[in-house]
Amino acid sequence: MNGGFDLERARRETRGCAQRIHFNNAGASLPPAPVADALYLYLREEEEQGGYEVMARRAAELDNFYAASARLLNCSAAEIAFSDSATRAWNAAFYAFDFKPGDRILAGSAEYGSSLVALLHRAKRRGVEIVWVPDDEHGQIDVTALGELIDGRTRLICLTHVPSGSGLVNPAAAVGEVAKSAGVPFLLDACQALGQLPVDVEQIGCDLLCGTGRKFLRAPRGTGLLYVRSTLLEQLEPNQLNHYAAELVTVERYRMRSDARRFECWERSCAGQLALGVAIDYALGWGLQPVSERIGQLANTLRRELADIDGVTVADPGLQKCGIVTFHAAQVPAEQLQQQLAARQINSSVVPFSANPVSAARRRQPPLLRASLHYYNTSEEIERFVAALRQLL
Ligand SMILES: Cc1ncc(COP(=O)(O)O)c(C=O)c1O
Known part of the structure; x- marks a missing residue:
């Protein structure tokens, strides 16, 4: 046990952590054994029994993905669609809006690069206006400015809860309040938040x-997911339809599904869907509150230790910070450090410009090294990471 957290179990069930220090959880975490085993078993059954046959036999377990997601997000299972990535889910939601020339979309500076491309695409093709909401003095979205920017032409508010390239946690609930009182739909990118907060x-x-x-x-x-609030679902028609999203009533008529699965296709990785359901239940078993507290403590320790190294600048903005720790060192470029750490079996990553381009352009920092921690990481791993870094610098 580690401050009430069963670290021994977390590590025993994370086979990958025996081999290396994995501080690239914002890239992809090491899956726990129950999740990986569920995936392998499903694939083995497909190999031995046939994909359609396994799907029919294990329909209830596949369906658990929707129920588990609903428990995770506090919504109904009918408001969940399975997706193969966050990008695909974000695009499905975004492109369902029938934007007209002059419509305004308000977005925070932490938007992911792919979303920026989609926004620019709609600006080019539909003549929408993209308005970038300023950051406040803490580097998070300025909620007051957001409220002031909303006008009669505002059709959508986009926010990234936790950006790819920094430890910032944006005040999503405060944005939600503003959006609700103005009656403007609010699209939240929770890609880096799910599972850590x-x-x-x-x-x-x-x-x-x-x-x-x-x-x-x-x-x-x-694997990924999309949530669509039921009241909005009725008004949103997917940009593309298919025979799963809509039932063919006759050869001349279709009826769109009433649930969020109108954003899905029939074909998917069933093994992935089942394993995502298992992973969500596994996360809920730990509890997201204890998980976020443990991640927060580890990340604060790392930030403190890094700030003590000569030439190192910790770069995470925001009042609330999470398990993503970003920094740069005056002596050695981030890319070189990342490679040298990798040679010591320490996984980290370099933040690309596309991670959160608008804030990167505003902040004009040198390339950042990202060490992103999960609850199965340890204080001892942090010590070894910091010792390796000191040596390299
Ligand atoms: C904040 C954020 N949004 C969206 C994405 C896109 O996720 P995916 O690669 O699953 O499409 C990422 C990926 O790094 C991300 O960090």
Whole structure:
């Protein structure tokens, strides 16, 4: 036990952590054994029994993905769609809006690069205006400015809860309050938040949310989810339809599904969907509050230790910070450090410009090294990471 947290169990059930220090959880976490085993077993059964046959026999377990996601987010299972990535989920939600020339979209500076491309695409093709909400003095979205920017043309508010390239946690619930009182739909990118923070769509007040499986939820790659609030669902028609999203009534008529699965296709990785459900239940078993507290303590320790190294600058903005720790060193570029750490079996990553380009352009920092921690990481690993870094510098 470690401050009430069963670290011994967390590490025993994380086979990958025996081989290396994995501080790249914001890239992809090491899946726990129960999740990885569920995936392997399902694939083995497909190999031996046939994909359609296994799908029919294990329908209830596949369906558990929706119920588990609903428990995770505090919504109904009918408001959840399976996706193969956060990008696909975000795009499905975003492109469902029938934007007209002159419509305004308000977005925070932490938006992911892919979302920026989609926003620019809609600006080019539909003539929408993208308005970047300023940051406040702490580097998080300025909620007062957001409220002042909303006008009669505002059709959507986009916010990234936790950006890819810093430890910032944006005040999502405060944004939700502003969006709700103005009656503007609110699309939350919770890709880096799911699995490391409690995320409750009622408490936050978002209408749409996207997430990925492989990051802090510890699910396999190629899995993700979309949440669509039921009241908005009725008004949103997917940009593309298919025979799963809509039932063919006759050869001349279709009827769209009434639930969020109108954003899905029939074909998918069933093994991935099942394993994402297992991963969500596994995360809920630990409890997102204890998980976020443990991650927060580890990350604060790392930030303190880094700040003590000559030439190192910790770069995480925001009043609330999470398990993503970003920094740069005056002596050695981030890319070189990342490679040298990798040679010592220490996984970290360099923040690419596309992670959160708008804030990166505003902040104009040198390339950052990102050490992203999960609850199965340890204080001892932090000591070894810091010792290796001191040696390299
Ligand atoms: C904040 C954020 N949003 C969206 C994405 C895209 O997720 P995916 O790669 O699953 O599409 C990422 C990926 O790094 C991310 O960090």
